[in-house]
Amino acid sequence: MGQNKKIVVIGSGFGGLSSAIRLAAKGHDVTIIDKRDKPGGRAYQYEINGFKFDGGPTVITAPYIFDEIFEAAGKKREDYFELAPLDPFYRIFDSNGKRFEYMRNEKDVLREIDRWNPADKDGYLKFTKRTVEIFNLFHPYTDKPFLRFKNMLKIMPGVIRLGAYSGTHSYVKRYIKNEFLRKVFSFHPLLIGGNPFDTPSIYLLIMQFEKEWGVYYAVGGVGSIVKGLADLFGELGGTVKLNSEVDRIMIQGDSATGVRLKDGTVMEADIVVSNADTAFTYRNLIPEKARKKYSNRQIDRKSYSSSLFVVYFGTKKRYLDSKLAHHNIIVSKEYRRLMKQIFKGSKLPDELALYLHMPTRSDSSIAPEGSELFYVLALVPNMKADIDWEKIAEDYKNKILDFLEQHYLPDLRENITAEHYIDPPYFKNTLNSHYGAAFSFTPTLLQSAYFRPHNRSEQFKNLYFVGAGTHPGAGVPAVLSSGKIAAELIESSIKQKSA
Template identity: 45%
Template sequence: MRAIVVGSGFGGLAAAIRLAAAGHEVTVLEKRERIGGRAYLYELDGFRFDGGPTVLTAPFMFEELFALAGEKLEDHVRLVPLDPFYRAFDADGAHFDFHADAERMREEVARRSPADAAGYTRLSGRISRIFDAFYPYTERPMMQLHVMLRMLPFLLRHRAALGVQRLVDACIRDPFLRRALAFHPLLIGGHPAHTPALYALIVEFERRWGVHYAVGGTAAIVDALGGLLERLGGRIECGAEVERILTDGGRVRGVRLADGSTRDADIVVSNADPGFTYEALLGPSRGLAARRAKAARPSMSLHVLYFGADRTWPETPLAHHNLLLGGDSRHVLDRVFRRPRRTAGREQLAADDLFLYVHLPTRTDRSIAPEGCEAMYVLVAAPPLRDAEHISPETARDVRDIVVQVLDERYLPGLKDHLVVEHAIGPEHFRDVLNTPHGAAFSLQPTLFQSGWFRPHNRSPRVQGLYLVGAGTHPGAGIPAVLASGKIAADLVARDATARRPAVRTAAAR
C-alpha cells in the first residue's frame, strides 16, 4: 500500500520505518527543512543544540527499529549511559543525585534524610509493581472501552489512579525529596499532583534500562532513523507542508500540500497533534474524536533557551541533566497549571516563580561545541496559551534575564560575560510552528481522563485509513511512549489490511 506520514518526529519516523519494513511504499512529508519534529537541531556558529527531547531511555526500542533491516543501532549511533541520571538542586544549592544503582539511590536518600530510607524502599516497590501491571498496555491499542475497564482492578489495587505526588508523599517525609522524587510528570507536561501514579512507570523505565545520551545529541538518532528509513526504501521530503488530508466517502485518498499539489495514498499516518489533525488537516470536524480533541486540557508549555559560551566551567556543580527546584513548589506549579486570568500590564517574574531544567551536554560530549566552549539549554515551564494569546517580547526577555542571572550567580559564574550564541523558542513556537493547540509543549496533560481509552486513539474512528501517532495519542508523551505509538499504528495497519483481505477458499469449501 501507499503510505504517507505527515511529520517526522519520533512517532512518525517509527511508524514509517515499520511500514517500510513491512513492504509498504512510504513517503514522509515534513514541512520544515530538516526532520525531527520536536527533536529538531539548531546549528549556530559551531554549536549544536537539540531542539527538544534529551532524556533517552529504553534503547531496545531503537534497537528494534534497526533490527527490522537486519542492522544494529550501535553501528549508527553511540549511546553513553549517564550516572547520575539527574541532579536536583534545592534553594540552598545542595543537590540530590538520581542513580542507576538501587543501593546508591537508597544511600542518596539517606544522606539527605535518614528517616526516609525505609520509605524510599517502599516507594520503589510500589513503582515496580505499577510498572509490571501497566507496561504491557503501553504497546497495545486502547480503542475499546472494555480494554480500559480491564485495567480498573490494577488501578484500584495499586492506587495508580491517585496522583504521583500522593504516591511519593505516602512514603517520603522530607519536603525537598517529596518534590524531587515526584518531578517526572513534568517531563511529559503534567502536574505531579494531577498525573495518575500509573505514569510512575517512567521511573521504572529509567531504573531498568538507564538514561542515555547520544553522542552528537538527540539529532544524531533522528538522522540515523532517517537514513534507516531510506535504506528500507522509504522517501523523505522536507519543505513539504501538508495542508489537508483528503478523503472520499469516509476514507483517506491522499493529501494536499500547501503549494496546491496532491499526493495519493491508501493510508495516512499523522504525526501532527491530534487537535490540529482533526481541526485543520481534516477541516472542521463534528465527530466525537474531534470534539474530544478540541475540549482537551493542554499540557504546560515551555520557554527553551539555548546558550553558547566561549569558555567552560570544570568546577560547576551542574551535571548533564539538572533540575533547579528552588522556590515554593505550590506557587511555581499554580502559575503554570492554574494561573489566574491575565490582568492588564506586564507579569512580574522572579527566579522563585520558575521551574528550570538545565541541560549541559558538554559535560559528556565536547563535539557539540567549538573547542574550549560550553553549550547548554534551559527549559522553563510556562502556562499554555489562551486563544490568540501572544507572549510579549518583554516577558520573553524577563525569562531570559532571570535564567542567565540564576546560572551566573549560582552555577556558572561569569556566564553573562561569556555568552557568544543565543537562541530561544517559546509557547508561540509550539503553537505556530509545531502546530500544537495552545502551544502545549507535550500536547495533552497526562490526567486520568486523558489517558488510555480517553486519549486520542491511534486509528481514527471516523476516517478509514487514517492513523495517529505522537505525544498527543495513546500511550502519551516522552520518547518511549511516542516510539510505542508508531509501533501501535503500524500494527493496526497490518491488522486492518488482514481484515480487509478476502478469505481464501479451501478445496473442501469449493
C-alpha cells in the same frame, strides 16, 4: 489492491519516523511530509557558531525501543548511533543549591536519602516496591492499542488496587516525609507534560523505565538519533519531503484519500498517518463538518500540557568546576504554587522551574574546542494564558540567564558566543501544536489510554495517529511505541482485508 500500500506520514517527529520505518520495512511505499527543513520535529538540532544544540529531548531511556525499530528492518541500531549510559541520571538542586544525586543504583539512592533525611530510607524501599508493581502491571500496555473500552476495563482493577489513580506527589507523600525528597521522587510527570500534583501515579512507570534500562546520552546529540532513523528510512526506499506543509487530509465518506499541501499539490494515498499534533490534525486538517467526533469545541475544552521556554547557549569558556552535572533540575521554593500557576494559571509566574542541560560534560564534540554547551528549559503556561510573548520573551530570557549567572554560572553573559531561544509561539506556529502545548494533552486519567485519541481514527478507517497526542502519550519512548502500535494496526488491517 495488493498488499503493498501507498502511505503518507504527516510529520517526521520520532512517532512519524518510527511508524514510517516499520511500514517501509514491510515493503510499503512510504512518504514522510514535514513542513520544516530538517526531520526530527521537537528533536530538531540547531547548528549555531560551531555548537550543535539538541532542540528538545535530551533524556533517553529504554534503548530496546530503538533497537526494535532497527531489528524490524533487519539492521542493528549500534551501526547507526551510539548511546552512552549516564549516572547520576539527574542532579537535583533545592532552592538553596543543596543537591541530591539521583542515581540508578538503589544503594546510592539510599546513601543520598541518608544525607537528606535518614528516616525516609524505609519509606523509600516500600515506595520503590510499589513502583515496580505499577510498572509490571502497565508496561505491557505501553505498546498495545487501546481501541476498545474493554481494554480499559482490564486495567482498572489494577489501577484501583494500587491506588495508581491518585496524584503522583500525594502517592509519594504516603511513603516519604521530607518535602524536598517528595519532589525528587515525583518529578517524572514533568517529562511528559504533567503536573506532579495531578498526574495519576500510573505514570510512575516512567521512573521504573529509567531504573530498568538506564538513562543514556546519544553521542553527537539526539540529532544523531534523528539522522540514524532518517538514514535507515532512506535505505528502505522511503521518501522524505521537507519544506512541505499539509493543509488538508482529503476525506471521502469514512476514508482518507490522501493529503493536500499548502502549495495545492495533492498526494493520493491508501493510508494516512498523522504525526502532526493530534488536536491540530483534527481541528485544522479535517473540516469540522466532516467530523462526527472531536468538534472544535470538544478539542478546545480538553486539558493541554504546559508550554516551555528554552534558551540554548554556548560559552567560550568551560565550566568544569561548576556544581553542575549532565542533567540538572533546579527546584523552586514555592513548588506547589508554581506548578499550579504553570498548569492552570493565566499569567506568567515570577518563580522559575528549570531544567539545565550541560551535555559537554559527556561529549565535547558538539561544541568548538574549549567551549561549553547548555540549554535551560523553563516550564511556562501554554497559550490559553494571557501572555504577550512577543513583548516579554527577550526579558524572560534575560531573567533566566541572570538567575543562572548569579547562582550557577559566574560571568555567563560575557562568555556567551551562541544563543537561541524557543517560546510558546514556536510550539504553536512552527510545530503546529494546539495552544502551544509542548506535550499535547495533559496525561490525566481521563486523557490516557482508551480516553486519549486512538491510534486509529475512531471515524476514518484508514487514518492513523502517532506522536504525543495519541496513546501512549508524550516522551520519546511513548511516541516511538505509538509508531509501533500504528504500524501493527495497519498491517493487521491489510491482512484482514486480503484474507
